Amino acid sequence: MKRLIAAIDTQDLLRARDMVSAVAPYCGLVKLGLEFFLRNGPDGFRAVAQGSDVFLDLKLFDIPNTVAGAVRSLLPLAPKMLTVHANGGSNMIAAAAEAAAQAKQNRPKILAVTVLTSFDEAGLAETGVSEGTTQQVLRLARLALGAGVDGLVCSAHEIAILRDAFGEKPLLVVPGIRPAGAALGDQARVMTPEQAVAAGADYIVVGRPITGTANPAEAAAAIANAIR
Numbered sequence: 001m002k003r004l005i006a007a008i009d010t011q012d013l014l015r016a017r018d019m020v021s022a023v024a025p026y027c028g029l030v031k032l033g034l035e036f037f038l039r040n041g042p043d044g045f046r047a048v049a050q051g052s053d054v055f056l057d058l059k060l061f062d063i064p065n066t067v068a069g070a071v072r073s074l075l076p077l078a079p080k081m082l083t084v085h086a087n088g089g090s091n092m093i094a095a096a097a098e099a100a101a102q103a104k105q106n107r108p109k110i111l112a113v114t115v116l117t118s119f120d121e122a123g124l125a126e127t128g129v130s131e132g133t134t135q136q137v138l139r140l141a142r143l144a145l146g147a148g149v150d151g152l153v154c155s156a157h158e159i160a161i162l163r164d165a166f167g168e169k170p171l172l173v174v175p176g177i178r179p180a181g182a183a184l185g186d187q188a189r190v191m192t193p194e195q196a197v198a199a200g201a202d203y204i205v206v207g208r209p210i211t212g213t214a215n216p217a218e219a220a221a222a223i224a225n226a227i228r
Contacts, residue, residue: 002028003197004224005055005173006216007207008048011039016048022217023210024052026224029080031205033057045077053080055173055205059113061085064095071099071110078106081173083153086112086140090147097148109171112144113153117176134161145170151202156191159199175205179223197227 006023008016008030020030030052032045037058056079060067084096097110114137121132129136137158151171154162159172174196196204206223213219
């Protein structure tokens with residue numbers, strides 16, 4: 001299994017298409033998120049995907065009926081993975097999972113985002129969560145898995161506790177990955193690719209350390225080789 005997901009975080013359609021062509025041979029999936037999708041929409045998605053498996057990271061978060069409708073609207077694009085916020089609650093998550101099931105053989109895997117990797121405990125406390133990152137991730141993971149998601153988006157620092165609590169079944173997709181020596185940017189809870197895979201990540205998501213380099217293909221290949 002190719003564990004690397006390259007995050008193609010750009011608004012520029014041509015740049016995104018070139019980037020996908022360059023990095024796809026080294027990746028299990030490519031990730032398109034809000035920045036790209038809000039500018040380019042479904043037509044841009046189709047133009048960039050070029051037959052690659054796509055992780056569509058929109059972090060849906062609304063009332064259950066609206067999120068279910070959003071999922072149904074996205075099914076014709078056949079993304080392999082689609083994200084919702086675990087904070088949306090069990091009814092919203094279940095609605096997303098049920099809507100995804102309508103795609104049958106092309107059903108996207110629904111992933112619940114637990115705590116964003118840009119948060120540390122001080123940031124969580126600002127939002128009223130006083131028990132810390134670990135307990136919040138566990139709480140949201142339990143809620144989301146009970147509501148029918150296929151997996152979780154978590155930081156590498158929570159992989160071990162999630163495996164201990166829920167075993168090998170949940171798919172764990174891990175952003176906030178930085179190769180040794182890379183700038184952290186706006187990420188607070190990070191690990192290297194090797195550390196995250198050794199801890200039990202199914203997939204790691206890497207953005208700027210690939211897309212911000214002069215040679216994205218070379219950067220993606222180096223990470224992919226490091227985690228074989």
